[in-house]
Amino acid sequence: MALEILPDAADLRRGRRERALAQMAARDIDILVLGRQANVRYVTGAPQLWVAGTRPFGPICEVVRSTGEIYLNSTWDEGIPDEIPHENLYGLAWNPMTLVEVLKALPGAATVQRVGTDSLTPTFAQLLPMAFPNAEIVDAEPALRAARRIKTADEIAVLRGALSVAETALDAARAELRAGVSEQTLTGALMEAMAAGGVTTPATQDGAWATSKEHPWQRARSDGRIEDGDLVAFSAGVLADGYLGEVGRTWPVGGVDGSAVAGLYDRWDDLRERLIAACRPGSPASELLAVYEATGERLPVMPVAHGLGLGFDPPVVTPQLRETCAQEIFEPGMVLAVTAYVWEAGVGAVFGREAVHVTADGPEVLTSSPSSMGARANSAGENAGVGIG
Structure with missing residues (x-):
């Protein structure tokens, strides 16, 4: 060919x-x-x-x-x-x-x-x-x-295209989620869907992983096998037409404690909404770090946010760069990949990543994948557990 x-x-x-x-x-x-x-x-x-x-x-x-x-x-x-x-x-x-x-x-x-x-x-x-x-x-x-750092209208359109491929790939991987499947199989499904969408350059190495119930930043187990009760995080990133599109979501699998998982998703939703609201013109990038601290959530080991564009753009918002983040002021036209991450011992972690366009009228979320994961809707099962796959 x-x-x-x-x-x-x-x-x-x-x-x-x-x-x-x-x-x-x-x-x-x-x-x-x-x-x-x-x-x-x-x-x-x-x-x-x-x-x-x-x-x-x-x-x-x-x-x-x-x-x-x-x-x-x-x-x-x-x-x-x-x-x-x-x-x-x-x-x-x-x-x-x-x-x-x-x-x-x-x-x-x-x-x-x-x-x-x-x-x-x-x-x-x-x-x-x-x-x-x-x-x-x-x-x-x-x-x-x-x-x-300031994207033109045409750049925003190309970014939307890259995000569309990433979200389609995430949906394809999500469709394969069940107890007994491996993280490698889920990542393979994600990569296959990206290739079918015309993109053969993934932006991230890991596409899926079971979050740990014992440690906030580790995988559930070393063999990569998905089990009932896991919260499985998906990270889809593609480099399409030179532009980076990223989206992240977490889904429960099999029998999970409905009330505990719903509570964790409630915390994640609250954090996510506050982070998005902080992406407004005139606000310093350090405000995103302050959101984590105000909600009492652990700051993640990965950047809380970074710029999207022709690759991984500034600003990089991380606790290690607090002074730099305080000097980075959001402007209309910037596009950020914003990460919300919450963890609970004995339950696992909920991870999500949104593409947020800073506009003169406030933040515009460019990602469209469902963000609630159906967890609260399924919480009617409560302690009996919920099943999605």
């Missing part, structure tokens, strides 16, 4: 590029030299092959503010947007001096005053001044973060 590589839609590319150029103007950056893949995708809209994994910095993409032109490291035209002409493409090179010559040929390279880069290695810290002899080399990552 031939692999079809398509660039992002023209309106999507244009909106992002305008935001990037505006940040360059605001920070007086003449040329951007980018190496981080999410930033390259943001300004170009071109998906690239063979770029997974960690690698040292290299000049993959350049943006010239005076002309708006983009130069891209690519050995072929497939999937390259029309606004990046063939003559603006340059091939792979093992010799870094070959790349320096490419940079020297950029319009204005010899005279520009400020060049921004999103990363740097000791080698390129020495080589970039050779390409831009009169320029100050500055950190451009703050400019890219500022551009990326």
